Amino acid sequence: MAVAGARPNFMKVAPLMxxxxxxxxxxxxxxxxxxxxxxxxxxxxxxxRDLGIPEPEINLGVGSGSHASQTAQVLERMEPVxxxxxxxxxMVVGDVNSTLAATLAAVKLGIPVAHVEAGLRSFDREMxxxxxxxxxxxxxxxxxxxEESARENLLREGIAAGRIHFVGNVMIDTLLANLxxxxxxxxxxxxxxxxxGYALLTLHRPSNVDDPSQLRGLMNVLEEIHGxxxxxxxxxxxxxxxxxxxxxxxxxxxxxxxxxxxxxxLQLMANARVVLTDSGGIxxxxxxxxxxxxxLRDTTERPITVSKGTNRLVGSDPAALLIAFREVIxxxxxxxxxxxxxxxxxxxxxxDILERDLKGLS
Ligand code: UD1
Numbered sequence: 001m002a003v004a005g006a007r008p009n010f011m012k013v014a015p016l017m018x019x020x021x022x023x024x025x026x027x028x029x030x031x032x033x034x035x036x037x038x039x040x041x042x043x044x045x046x047x048x049r050d051l052g053i054p055e056p057e058i059n060l061g062v063g064s065g066s067h068a069s070q071t072a073q074v075l076e077r078m079e080p081v082x083x084x085x086x087x088x089x090x091m092v093v094g095d096v097n098s099t100l101a102a103t104l105a106a107v108k109l110g111i112p113v114a115h116v117e118a119g120l121r122s123f124d125r126e127m128x129x130x131x132x133x134x135x136x137x138x139x140x141x142x143x144x145x146x147e148e149s150a151r152e153n154l155l156r157e158g159i160a161a162g163r164i165h166f167v168g169n170v171m172i173d174t175l176l177a178n179l180x181x182x183x184x185x186x187x188x189x190x191x192x193x194x195x196x197g198y199a200l201l202t203l204h205r206p207s208n209v210d211d212p213s214q215l216r217g218l219m220n221v222l223e224e225i226h227g228x229x230x231x232x233x234x235x236x237x238x239x240x241x242x243x244x245x246x247x248x249x250x251x252x253x254x255x256x257x258x259x260x261x262x263x264x265x266l267q268l269m270a271n272a273r274v275v276l277t278d279s280g281g282i283x284x285x286x287x288x289x290x291x292x293x294x295x296l297r298d299t300t301e302r303p304i305t306v307s308k309g310t311n312r313l314v315g316s317d318p319a320a321l322l323i324a325f326r327e328v329i330x331x332x333x334x335x336x337x338x339x340x341x342x343x344x345x346x347x348x349x350x351x352d353i354l355e356r357d358l359k360g361l362s
Contacts, residue, residue, distance in 0.1 A: 001033060004053075004098070005097070005102075010048065028351070034059045112142070115142065115143055117169075119133075120147075124298070149304065150164075170346045176344040201222065202277045204239050205278040205297065209243075216246075225322065225325050235257070269282070273292070278297050284302055284342075293311045295313050298316055
């Protein structure tokens with residue numbers, strides 16, 4: 001049984017579902033569960049359509065809520081589903097509330113959990129995702145990692161070495177499989193922008209958008225940057241709500257759009273001069289694409305994107321963003337390499353290990 005709940009899960013689950021399908025139902029008969037954490041068509045359905053993910057067999061319909069209530073509802077609604085279907089294993093991806101809640105429901109029923117994208121650590125326990133990562137990893141049976149730092153983190157936390165499997169990055173499987181399709185879209189023409197002639201912005205971390213003075217400071221600097229290079233800004237629902245509540249809905253002159261589908265966003269990333277973001281996954285996607293990325297956070301759980309890739313950690317101070325922006329325009333990244341295992345075949349490596357071990361268990 002595979003679980004997906006929120007937008008950053010969908011591009012990770014897609015290549016795994018595709019790999020299950022390739023192997024055939026007599027070998028693996030997957031059941032896909034959508035928790036409903038993200039439910040808006042542009043945050044969910046669009047990704048299933050763009051990426052050809054099969055319709056989930058089960059939707060828990062959890063929706064938005066506080067962390068406690070969202071987590072509790074997935075936990076509660078997952079239990080009868082697991083009891084009814086009794087899967088041999090539960091597969092979870094990433095670090096969202098749905099990841100942790102589904103994991104807890106399974107391990108309490110004695111169903112082993114496979115965590116794809118295990119071991120990433122920002123060492124910032126104020127990030128809700130960090131709590132989800134640490135707890136999910138602590139009780140998972142298989143820990144599939146994307147980069148070397150993850151193994152060190154897991155070993156330090158006392159995870160047995162035999163459970164840790166370096167497989168590479170399933171999200172990059174999806175990126176490589178879809179890049180040609182994305183490049184054919186007319187997104188740039190539609191937004192009247194030129195290749196390399198714009199910055200692409202995403203912003204949704206609570207640490208950046210929930211505090212009105214932080215959000216105001218960032219928006220002021222972004223307006224200044226927009227005067228030097230046009231900014232395209234697909235707005236996450238959380239950010240939209242925060243701008244409406246705390247900044248009277250004023251976004252300035254940035255070119256805003258609704259949240260975009262996977263392919264359109266990929267096309268925009270691949271052609272951007274620079275990407276400004278506080279997302280986790282986008283740090284990895286820009287590294288795979290060789291596009292400069294400025295990350296508006298104090299920490300990253302994905303250090304390989306800085307050491308090998310095109311990512312620079314700017315911090316959350318808006319003044320530092322302006323300095324870093326001018327610096328990256330003046331001296332773009334020269335040498336970057338694709339991290340090991342970010343090669344389009346990570347999902348196959350995950351499923352090979354699962355299939356081998358599940359045979360051993362049955
Ligand atoms: C979640 C993940 C985060 C991930 C992000 C990507 C957790 C703790 N966080 O954060 O790691 O980077 O998804 O988007 O799981 N909303 C809608 N429509 C939707 C979904 C949400 O309008 O389909 C609005 C609701 O007002 C909701 C808010 O967005 O309260 C936040 O959604 P939520 O699922 O709580 O977390 P994200 O901020 O999206």
